[in-house]
Amino acid sequence: MSWDETRRVLLSEWTKIRSVRSTVWTLAAALVVTVALGMLICLLVRNTFNELSPHERMTFDPTLTSFAGTSLGQLAMIAFGILVVAGEYSTGMIRASLSAVPRRGLLMFAKVAVATALALAVGMVTSFLAFVLGQALLGDHRTNLGEPNVLRAVFGGGLYMGLIALFAMGVAWMLRSPMLSFGVLIPFFFMISGILANVSATQKLGRYLPDQAGSWIMSVVNTGDRPYGPWAGLGIMVLWVAAALLGGYLVLRRRDA
Amino acid sequence: MIELSDLTKRYGAKTAVEGLTFSVRPGVVTGFLGPNGAGKSTTMRMMLGLDHPTDGEVRIDGRRYAELRDPLTFIGALLEARSVHPGRTAYHHLQCLAQSNGIPTRRIDEVLDLVGLTAVARKRPKGFSLGMGQRLGIASAMLGDPRILMFDEPVNGLDPEGIHWIRNLMKRLAAEGRTVFVSSHLMSEMALTAEHLVVIGRGRLLADTSMARFIEENARTSVRVRSPEPERLREALEGAGLAPARRPDGGFEVEGGDTARVGELAAEHRVTLHELSVERASLEEAFMRLTHGTVEYQAHDGGDDELG
Numbered sequence A: 001m002s003w004d005e006t007r008r009v010l011l012s013e014w015t016k017i018r019s020v021r022s023t024v025w026t027l028a029a030a031l032v033v034t035v036a037l038g039m040l041i042c043l044l045v046r047n048t049f050n051e052l053s054p055h056e057r058m059t060f061d062p063t064l065t066s067f068a069g070t071s072l073g074q075l076a077m078i079a080f081g082i083l084v085v086a087g088e089y090s091t092g093m094i095r096a097s098l099s100a101v102p103r104r105g106l107l108m109f110a111k112v113a114v115a116t117a118l119a120l121a122v123g124m125v126t127s128f129l130a131f132v133l134g135q136a137l138l139g140d141h142r143t144n145l146g147e148p149n150v151l152r153a154v155f156g157g158g159l160y161m162g163l164i165a166l167f168a169m170g171v172a173w174m175l176r177s178p179m180l181s182f183g184v185l186i187p188f189f190f191m192i193s194g195i196l197a198n199v200s201a202t203q204k205l206g207r208y209l210p211d212q213a214g215s216w217i218m219s220v221v222n223t224g225d226r227p228y229g230p231w232a233g234l235g236i237m238v239l240w241v242a243a244a245l246l247g248g249y250l251v252l253r254r255r256d257a
Numbered sequence B: 001m002i003e004l005s006d007l008t009k010r011y012g013a014k015t016a017v018e019g020l021t022f023s024v025r026p027g028v029v030t031g032f033l034g035p036n037g038a039g040k041s042t043t044m045r046m047m048l049g050l051d052h053p054t055d056g057e058v059r060i061d062g063r064r065y066a067e068l069r070d071p072l073t074f075i076g077a078l079l080e081a082r083s084v085h086p087g088r089t090a091y092h093h094l095q096c097l098a099q100s101n102g103i104p105t106r107r108i109d110e111v112l113d114l115v116g117l118t119a120v121a122r123k124r125p126k127g128f129s130l131g132m133g134q135r136l137g138i139a140s141a142m143l144g145d146p147r148i149l150m151f152d153e154p155v156n157g158l159d160p161e162g163i164h165w166i167r168n169l170m171k172r173l174a175a176e177g178r179t180v181f182v183s184s185h186l187m188s189e190m191a192l193t194a195e196h197l198v199v200i201g202r203g204r205l206l207a208d209t210s211m212a213r214f215i216e217e218n219a220r221t222s223v224r225v226r227s228p229e230p231e232r233l234r235e236a237l238e239g240a241g242l243a244p245a246r247r248p249d250g251g252f253e254v255e256g257g258d259t260a261r262v263g264e265l266a267a268e269h270r271v272t273l274h275e276l277s278v279e280r281a282s283l284e285e286a287f288m289r290l291t292h293g294t295v296e297y298q299a300h301d302g303g304d305d306e307l308g
């Protein structure tokens, strides 16, 4: 696999991704929803801060609060990942793509690399915007990037957005159908994972789910209820992503297009 | 040049293609014929490396598809199912394919012009008619100016003018020395374009021959003859070693006879004739005879014989 060949396929994937409207819509939704919902929650918290219990006030995490929109905004990132990959199958474009680039590993690498780079870029912008605007609304309770661990949390928030899109891509390579991928991923990340991580019976294992472990990077105040640190949490998410991509690669190699 | 050797494809228990061995030569249009479900599209997908053969292999200019560097410059294909994202403009669709194979940008405008889609280059194909979609597929196939072209039922959904255009395009491409492989289930269509013929039924090879030879061998002619004195006519014909077969209208059909011979026999025996004509079996009928029994999804007319 020469560099020249790889460069061409990357360029081709870049053309593909920028020439469909869903790219703009999903990424814009991820940014707007995450930032706007975060701002709303920050505003609510500032106005009701005095009603919080003393313990809640002690462990108040302004950084994490400004990321409250992530839980919803990440769904748009997931949609982005699904549409980039499974959209090739639902439209039949995959047959044209594989005829042009029959080395399936190369095609997958290029598509995933381009889409992840874009998701990471939008994720970083989203993360910093959510932080800056959220803090502005928190008033006296705000923090800043100079405080310990805050920069790590904000930078980590951007990484999280990119990783969640990447995870969705891996799953979509396995499932191929956009409908099926949405049906599996959206309910899972919107509800099921949250339930599993909070119900006491499943809590211990639920904390190792990709989003639960990965989102720990956005916390600055250590509430002591996680058996792993922020970077280790992100590492767990990376393992999930790697597994999803490996599964996707195996399916792509073995199955007929 | 495309070479298939012992190509086989099974989907679970279903065998779609079985032991296909033939090659497609440059310089002529090769028609790939078979009834519905015969395995034409499956074979073509395997030629492009999209479906993995259960057994056997395909070689394109001696190499496997996956080993081709910039495959679109070797072989271009129009597949049966649409292979275009409906939300990506025709131009961008061609652009991303061109970029992946190092094809110069100017070629995009050339092929758009060739298929007559220049005016809608910046439009999204979701609004395209069937024929326009087909033309975009042909533009994709021609993009890399390949020596080998493959079309899976290209006239599907085209109007007469479009059909005419495709026919001429294929002939021109072959005349330029390219390999042109085109599938159809219409023998009459192939008779107009193809010089060579590969026929399959139920995934198996039934014929691999030149069109001229196929016509010569299969277009049998017979004589139709009718007389008010059928029994005397029969005797006369049988006496001369011919085998008249009774027709529903009371006349006879004489396989292998010619009108002159039958007319002379009738005159000799003083039998009055009301009709004497040549009956030519059409190529379509020849094709149906060849593939009979291999037809996967056969319609039954009326169903009298089953229901009695």
Ligand SMILES: Nc1ncnc2c1ncn2[C@@H]1O[C@H](COP(=O)(O)OP(=O)(O)OP(=O)(O)O)[C@@H](O)[C@H]1O
Binding pocket: B011, B014, B015, B016, B034, B035, B036, B037, B038, B039, B040, B041, B042, B043, B080, B185, B296
């Ligand atoms: N992905 C698949 N899974 C299961 N069976 C398949 C698959 N693709 C094709 N088949 C079966 O293989 C057989 C050959 O199909 P194919 O589409 O290749 O025929 P065809 O000659 O192109 O027919 P048509 O003239 O209708 O286009 C059919 O019986 C079809 O049902």
Ligand SMILES: [Mg+2]
Binding pocket: B040, B041, B042, B080, B152
């Ligand atoms: Mg077909």
